[in-house]
Amino acid sequence: MTPAEQLKDSTLALANSAQQDDGLSVLRQRARKQLQLLPFPDRKHEDWKYTSLHPLTAGQLNQSASALQSTPSFPVLGDCVIVIGNGFLPSQLPTLPAGLSVTPLSAGGVSDAAPDTLFGWLNNASLNDGLLLKTERNKKVAGIVHVVFFNHSTTPCHAANQLQVEMAEGSELTLIEHYVGSGPILTNALTRINSGANSSLVHYRLQSETADTLHIGNLQIDQQRDSRIDSSQLMRGNVLRRNDVHVRLLGSGANLFMRGIFIARDNSHIDNHINVEHVAAHCPSDQVYKGIAGEKGRAVFNGRIHIHPYAKESNAALSNNNMLLSNEAEIDSKPELEIYNDDVKCAHGTTIGQMDIEQLFYLRSRGIDEATAKRMLGTGFVNETLNAMPDDVVRDWAIDWLGEAL
Amino acid sequence: MLEVRDLYASVGGKEILKGLSLSVKPGEVHAIMGPNGSGKSTLTNVLAGRDGYEVTAGEILFEGKPLADMEIEERAQAGIFLAFQYPVEIPGVSNMEFLKASLEALYTAQGKEPLDAISLLRRAREACQLVDLDQQFLKRGVNEDFSGGEKKRNEIMQMMLLEPKLALLDETDSGLDIDALQVIAKGVNTLRNAERSIVMVTHYQRLLDYIVPDFVHVLADGKIVKSGGKELALELEEKGYGWLTEEGAAV
Numbered sequence: 001m002t003p004a005e006q007l008k009d010s011t012l013a014l015a016n017s018a019q020q021d022d023g024l025s026v027l028r029q030r031a032r033k034q035l036q037l038l039p040f041p042d043r044k045h046e047d048w049k050y051t052s053l054h055p056l057t058a059g060q061l062n063q064s065a066s067a068l069q070s071t072p073s074f075p076v077l078g079d080c081v082i083v084i085g086n087g088f089l090p091s092q093l094p095t096l097p098a099g100l101s102v103t104p105l106s107a108g109g110v111s112d113a114a115p116d117t118l119f120g121w122l123n124n125a126s127l128n129d130g131l132l133l134k135t136e137r138n139k140k141v142a143g144i145v146h147v148v149f150f151n152h153s154t155t156p157c158h159a160a161n162q163l164q165v166e167m168a169e170g171s172e173l174t175l176i177e178h179y180v181g182s183g184p185i186l187t188n189a190l191t192r193i194n195s196g197a198n199s200s201l202v203h204y205r206l207q208s209e210t211a212d213t214l215h216i217g218n219l220q221i222d223q224q225r226d227s228r229i230d231s232s233q234l235m236r237g238n239v240l241r242r243n244d245v246h247v248r249l250l251g252s253g254a255n256l257f258m259r260g261i262f263i264a265r266d267n268s269h270i271d272n273h274i275n276v277e278h279v280a281a282h283c284p285s286d287q288v289y290k291g292i293a294g295e296k297g298r299a300v301f302n303g304r305i306h307i308h309p310y311a312k313e314s315n316a317a318l319s320n321n322n323m324l325l326s327n328e329a330e331i332d333s334k335p336e337l338e339i340y341n342d343d344v345k346c347a348h349g350t351t352i353g354q355m356d357i358e359q360l361f362y363l364r365s366r367g368i369d370e371a372t373a374k375r376m377l378g379t380g381f382v383n384e385t386l387n388a389m390p391d392d393v394v395r396d397w398a399i400d401w402l403g404e405a406l
Numbered sequence: 407m408l409e410v411r412d413l414y415a416s417v418g419g420k421e422i423l424k425g426l427s428l429s430v431k432p433g434e435v436h437a438i439m440g441p442n443g444s445g446k447s448t449l450t451n452v453l454a455g456r457d458g459y460e461v462t463a464g465e466i467l468f469e470g471k472p473l474a475d476m477e478i479e480e481r482a483q484a485g486i487f488l489a490f491q492y493p494v495e496i497p498g499v500s501n502m503e504f505l506k507a508s509l510e511a512l513y514t515a516q517g518k519e520p521l522d523a524i525s526l527l528r529r530a531r532e533a534c535q536l537v538d539l540d541q542q543f544l545k546r547g548v549n550e551d552f553s554g555g556e557k558k559r560n561e562i563m564q565m566m567l568l569e570p571k572l573a574l575l576d577e578t579d580s581g582l583d584i585d586a587l588q589v590i591a592k593g594v595n596t597l598r599n600a601e602r603s604i605v606m607v608t609h610y611q612r613l614l615d616y617i618v619p620d621f622v623h624v625l626a627d628g629k630i631v632k633s634g635g636k637e638l639a640l641e642l643e644e645k646g647y648g649w650l651t652e653e654g655a656a657v
Contacts, residue, residue, distance in 0.1 A: 356494070357457065358494045359494050359496050361456055361457065361478065362490065362493070362494045362496070362548075363496075363504070363507075363508075364477075364478040364479045364482070365454050365455075365456075365478055365479075365481075365482055365488050365490075366482055366487075366504070366507075366508035366511075366564065366568070367479050367482035367483045367508050367511040367512045367515065367568075368479060368507050368508055368511050369479050369511065370477075370479065372507060372511070373479075376499050376503070376504070376507060377496070377499070379498070379499075380496055380497065380498030380499035380547070381498055382498065383498040383499075384497045384498030384547065385498075387498070
């Protein structure tokens with residue numbers, strides 16, 4: 001058997017081991033069937049050309065994570081904090097701000113939308129439980145909601161984390177989904193957001209697990225008409241980090257802004273695959289992603305913009321700027337445009353470079369030593385993007401946390 | 407302060423400076439003028455230590471120590487300041503953060519106690535005022551989206567704050583209107599004192615109406631072909647450089 005075939009077998013066995021009889025039985029059963037049909041991705045697949053799933057042969061797919069005894073430590077960034085450990089919901093959910101409700105997925109309301117990827121299906125098949133957040137129509141939820149997924153194990157295992165967000169028409173929410181934890185555990189994260197008409201969501205996806213972890217995540221967003229999303233996706237590298245972000249602008253006037261920072265140092269690996277579909281007309285989308293790789297770090301960025309035939313007057317922009325800090329670091333960046341309408345504005349650009357020697361000279365000519373100057377330029381490169389984030393508390397934390405990696 | 411002795415320097419294998427000598431004593435203001443391509447900017451870049459500028463012969467002494475042995479930042483720490491002809495933009499690094507890092511580095515190297523945050527901010531604000539730069543510029547990225555004149559004023563603002571022993575002004579007057587030039591000249595003149603030396607490289611005599619030099623040198627084809635007092639600048643204004651470069655070639 002090839003490693004991919006072995007991993008596929010492990011995937012099916014893992015899926016079969018989750019057989020609880022609860023509100024998720026139908027979801028799991030459907031996912032198990034689907035998993036039989038899907039090939040396990042390997043590097044012959046274009047989408048996985050630069051990312052090997054070989055690290056999973058350490059055994060992450062052989063065992064589901066068990067409930068945690070320890071309490072996690074993490075920075076509190078929100079006014080309302082919900083902690084989910086290894087995919088197990090807390091026995092008691094906190095008091096929520098007005099205009100927001102939270103329900104375990106097992107208690108009903110789980111979406112039957114098909115996940116995009118094999119790992120999305122595996123998430124459904126092996127899900128212990130997840131969270132459904134729902135806003136109330138025309139209500140603004142006060143403060144920041146901080147959902148913490150803490151995943152920790154000392155042995156290789158798999159934890160399915162699932163979050164669904166239903167933004168009701170005209171509602172507003174600021175949400176942080178925050179992944180923390182350590183050890184050789186694979187976090188399989190599936191997040192779905194459905195933005196109702198004219199709703200407004202500020203979204204942060206923070207991935208601050210330690211470098212020995214693995215993370216494969218799916219973020220799927222559907223935007224209805226006139227909905228607005230400002231999404232920040234910040235991450236540092238680990239053994240394996242892969243994010244598939246898929247946004248569909250389904251109603252006219254839907255407005256998307258996404259920014260991302262990924263920093264791969266040492267031997268870490270980060271792969272971001274972004275796919276933004278302009279299905280409806282009159283939608284603006286703007287994406288700014290920045291990557292840094294140092295030592296033997298490796299990063300991959302694939303940004304696709306797909307303009308459908310009826311999506312006239314789409315205005316889509318994507319930029320991906322990358323900085324290499326060493327000769328052995330590697331970043332592969334590929335923007336893709338697919339446009340099936342003539343009446344659109346579309347721009348994309350990608351750069352990969354070393355630190356700017358003119359900038360370095362300027363700082364040094366003012367007495368700043370080379371190492372400090374390099375660190376300042378690295379943080380400057382990142383902070384330029386972080387400074388535009390809407391919430392001070394997240395921005396200040398992110399500047400420190402990402403600064404540590406530079 | 408500064409001794410340049412029979413300096414030869416090349417950029418990308420092309421020899422630009424060909425036997426340049428210059429002696430600057432404490433408190434003196436020197437203007438170096440010359441036509442395009444004569445080597446004016448090469449001289450300031452060599453002094454500041456920019457990569458790619460190679461000294462092939464001769465030597466440069468700063469306070470008796472050879473510059474060749476000093477890294478870029480060490481030259482700055484020793485008291486050399488270059489006001490750039492084209493200051494670079496550094497988005498994401500705020501002007502204030504940059505000034506703080508710079509002052510800390512200089513003070514540490516000079517064995518001085520670093521300024522506390524409040525004194526630093528006060529001094530930065532004062533420096534901004536002197537060059538007519540709004541305090542908001544301290545919060546913005548270094549030179550980010552600054553106009554040409556704002557960039558030049560930002561250079562002089564840094565100079566006011568860093569108080570160098572030797573200031574090199576590389577065409578700081580180029581592209582400025584007269585109002586902006588006066589502001590910059592005021593800043594530079596404030597800094598003039600018996601210990602501080604200033605070397606101004608310029609293309610235009612106009613600058614010297616506002617910052618009156620003690621010495622004027624004409625640089626042509628990589629060396630100084632004529633030196634004199636401030637009246638030499640007026641002569642150049644009248645006659646151009648032609649008569650000198652020919653005279654220089656004949657020597």
